[in-house]
Amino acid sequence: MVTDSPKTLADWQALAATLNLETRAFIDGEFVPAVSGSTLTSINPATGETLAEVASCDTADAERATQVARAAFESGAWSRCDPGKRKRVLLRLAELVNAHRDELALLDTLDMGKPISSSQGDVAGTVACLRYQAECIDKLYGEVAPTGDGALGLVLREPMGVVAAIVPWNFPLMMTSWKIAPALAAGNSVILKPSEKSPLSALRLAQLVQEAGIPPGVFQVLPGYGHTVGKALALSMEVDCLAFTGSTGVGKQLMQYAGQSNLKRVFLECGGKSxxxxxxxxxxxxxxxxxxxxxxxxxxxxxxxxxxxxxxxxxxxxxxxxxxxxxxxxxxxxxxxxxxxxxxxxxxxxxxxxxxxxxxxxxxxxxxxxxxxxxxxxxxxxxxxxxxxxxxxxxxxxxxxxxxxxxxxxxxxxxxxxxxxxxxxxxxxxxxxxxxxxxxxxxxxxxxxxxxxxxxxxxxxxQTVPFGGVKQSGNGRDKSLHAQEKYCEVKTVWMSLSV
The missing domain is CATH 3.40.309.10 (Aldehyde Dehydrogenase; Chain A, domain 2)
Incomplete structure (x- = not known):
């Protein structure tokens, strides 16, 4: 049940003392340690104190997660289910995020140092994004091409497959929602790689994903470093699309990895000097x-x-x-x-x-x-x-x-x-x-x-307008209908008709 948010510093401190942090990776519907057993240290930047030791995934974890994501996609449990069902599940996830909004805001504030009022705004933005993309699911139509009487041309939108989302530390939960909400809404399997500097809200979100009813393997979380698990996802032949927010330098590396592997789509939201x-x-x-x-x-x-x-x-x-x-x-x-x-x-x-x-x-x-x-x-x-x-x-x-x-x-x-x-x-x-x-x-x-x-x-x-840049600020767009469209493949079906 949603209750009134804490009002004072003491209230938030008291809530922080009650947190039970999930620190394991989320793969195939289960929370598991990294295959290597390695961990990374999550630090509270306001105090310098350790918050938790979090699983630090690498290539072995990425290989397992991508195989699971592919199997989940091919099963059709999410990718081919009725659009109305995906809509109901994502709306359920939005309500769960809203119900746990104070906890999620607190995790981001403790993890990366942002003011709690800002984190609360981020959670509200996350809920809005999930709701918007869920409501778009049954409102995006295919097309019928203009043809003569002897043919019927259809333009279909289909999910791409496996999407790897690499998100930054400055808006951990909200940036996550901007990637995963449209990708899941379109029917894809999603592997989330949160920043090693702010992984805690992503792992709590995975618990809510379970509760919402998204099938195992459709959504997974791999905490770890960019040069290990992030690179492995970018080079994976099982990943069809890479969505990234972060620095321009890393964005350029990811495009190179896509070229070295399977020419996966790469959508980048990079730096700015506005x-x-x-x-x-x-x-x-x-x-x-x-x-x-x-x-x-x-x-x-x-x-x-x-x-x-x-x-x-x-x-x-x-x-x-x-x-x-x-x-x-x-x-x-x-x-x-x-x-x-x-x-x-x-x-x-x-x-x-x-x-x-x-x-x-x-x-x-x-x-x-x-x-x-x-x-x-x-x-x-x-x-x-x-x-x-x-x-x-x-x-x-x-x-x-x-x-x-x-x-x-x-x-x-x-x-x-x-x-x-x-x-x-x-x-x-x-x-x-x-x-x-x-x-x-x-x-x-x-x-x-x-x-x-x-x-x-x-x-x-x-949520109704797209977000993204030009020049070395990247390509692609988050939010709005354009976000969901970018996680779809466009297929032409041309039928000859007897006349």
Whole structure:
């Protein structure tokens, strides 16, 4: 039964003390240790303390899981069952996730350091995704081709087979749902490889999958490292499709593995260095500054679509940057279990040190440090909001994905210059435009090289629209009807008719 969520830090701490963590892999409907017996250590980044020792799968586990997934697919128990049945089961899974929403949110917060309020939002997004994709199952039709009287041409959509989903650590449960919900809805068998930095919610989800009634082998979870079990899945001849969210570098490796194996489909959602453009005609500058700060500092800046490049028209730049600094000063990191904390801890020491190195680089490159720049003195991997002004296109802090709470501010004098600055990037995942001029909004939105453009908001979307990038931010789309379609093969059936 769903109950009211904990309201205070003490309430969440008390709930954390009651957790019973599942740490084994989930293969063929059972929880099992890795074949090798190896484990990896899950760390709470807010405290540095060990949460659990989790099964660390490798090639042997991947081989077993892919064989099981193939057998499950060929059996037809899920792939050929009535669409209405798949819909009912996925809706049941959505309700189970909703019923256990506090536990699932808590697992992600403990595992990767994000604020509990953010994790709660992620679980709500997971429920919405499962419900949406389930409801799409019996609403996607095939096609009848236009032919003469002597033939009938049918265009059918069929499940691809075995889908391997490799998901990141920054939004563990929600990114999982964006991959598995449409893949399962289409009738595929799915093998999930969660990040080694945040595997706990995926394993709890597997328990709920069992309870929902998804047949054994249709959904499996292999915790472990990318260079072991992730690579094995990418090279497997039994995997028909690979869905990945993560860095551009790893995405490129996965495409190479697909070419070395069976030319499996590879759908990538990779890095970003998203421009957030503020024109001088923009109104309510305090509210816009608040949004601009939240666009980069939400989830500690560990967000693929973070608005990490703020482009401001020079006539308002000094005043606007001051407003952003004021807003960011109220977004300091705190205990992730405190509902009042806007930011939490960086996911681990490696990411913490990486961001610190970029901050030092920004200073050495000559950018003007307006806020932050120093590590928090508290226990754990906490970094405050950091803002650099006077950033230029050749500076690395303005070009490379930092994946932390670091904002780079650029100035511009014209619409053309703003567009050129925005598009001067290897990435093309998201972009923002703030203006009251509808003609300008349409001109700029059309010319921005980005998978999505947010106008007078940042990331204001829902399940009905696709999510994904262009250029080195990847290909393919999550969410919306387009997501389910990408996990289907299109088959032509041409019938000759006697006339």
């Amino acid at each position: 421009p957030n453009i503020v024109f001088a005609d923009c109104q309510q500058l305090d509210a816009v500054a608040q949004s601009a700060a939240a666009a980069i500092f939400h989830n500690q800046g560990e967000v693929c679509i973070a608005g990490s490049r703020l482009l401001v028209e020079n006539s308002i730049r000094e005043d606007f940057v001051a407003r952003v600094v004021k807003a960011a000063e109220q977004m300091q990191p705190g205990d992730p279990l405190d509902p009042n904390s806007f930011m939490g801890a960086m996911v681990d020491e490696a990411q913490y040190q990486r961001v610190l190195d970029y901050i030092r680089l920004g200073v050495s490159e000559g950018a003007a440090l307006k806020l932050g720049g120093e590590a928090s003195a508290s226990k754990g991997y906490f970094l405050p909001p950091t803002i650099f002004d006077n950033v230029t296109p050749e500076m690395r802090i303005g070009r490379e994905e930092i994946f932390g709470p670091v904002l780079s501010v650029f100035g511009f004098d014209s619409e053309e210059q703003a567009i050129a600055l925005a598009n001067d990037s290897d990435y093309g995942l998201a972009a923002g435009v703030w203006s009251q001029d509808i003609d300008r909004i349409m001109r700029v939105s059309r010319r921005l090289q980005s998978g999505q453009v947010y106008v007078n908001n940042w990331a204001g979307v829902d």
